[in-house]
Amino acid sequence: MQVVVGRISRAHGIRGEVTIDIRTDEPERRFAPGSSVRVGEQEMQVRSSRRHSGRLLVQLEGVVDRTAAEALQGRTVSSEVDPDEATGRSDEFYDRQLVGLEVVLASAPDAPVGRVTAVQHLPAQDHLVVRVGTQDVMVPFVEALVPSVDLQTGTVTVVDLPGLLDPDAADEVR
Incomplete structure (x- = not known):
């Protein structure tokens, strides 16, 4: 499955490096030299990546000058990720693991x-956007x-708090 891991912000210097607005918790892994990324509709290899003044700079295969780097500005960068891949911690989840789960009350x-x-x-x-009937409700994603x-049963358990999943009910409680 393709997952967005960044967006090309602008060119950096004259040798084709680009700055990346990071959209992943694992930039070192997703932008590691030799890794493959999709830039827009084009598959590209990462030649190098480094931090500079708080930003991630990436050199992509075939992007050899500033003009080529500027042509990529604004494009999304995605990476192929195994849908079953986990974070390695029992209390952390990827967005793709949470979207689609059924919400149940405790x-x-x-x-x-x-x-x-x-x-x-x-x-x-962080907030979970939960579709309840025909409306979306935001639930703070806190314990x-x-x-x-x-993930095994495909459920997220939410406390039974008046107004949490039915904002209209919150007015009745007051």
Whole structure:
């Protein structure tokens, strides 16, 4: 499966390096020399990558000058990732592992109430976007509200807190 790992921001210098806006937790792995990435619709090899002033600079095979690097500006960079690949930690998940999981309440684990449709990475914390009926609800992805994620059963357990999955119910509680 192709996963977006970055976006080419701009050219750097005259030898064809590009700056990458990183969209992965593993830039050292995804942009390692010799790795293959898709830039737009084109498959390319990473020749080198390095950090410079807090940014990731990448040299791609075939991009030998500033003009060629500038032609790539704004393109997304994706990488082939095994869908079964895990983070290696039981309390961390890739977005692709969470999207599609059924959402159940802690008080009724056998009755799905929604489905995770996206993960949003906001400054304060991550949020799960849960489709409940015809509306999307954002649930802060913190242990106090989402006590468990079970990839084997395909479920995310959410606490049964009035208003969490039904914002209209929050007004009734007050």
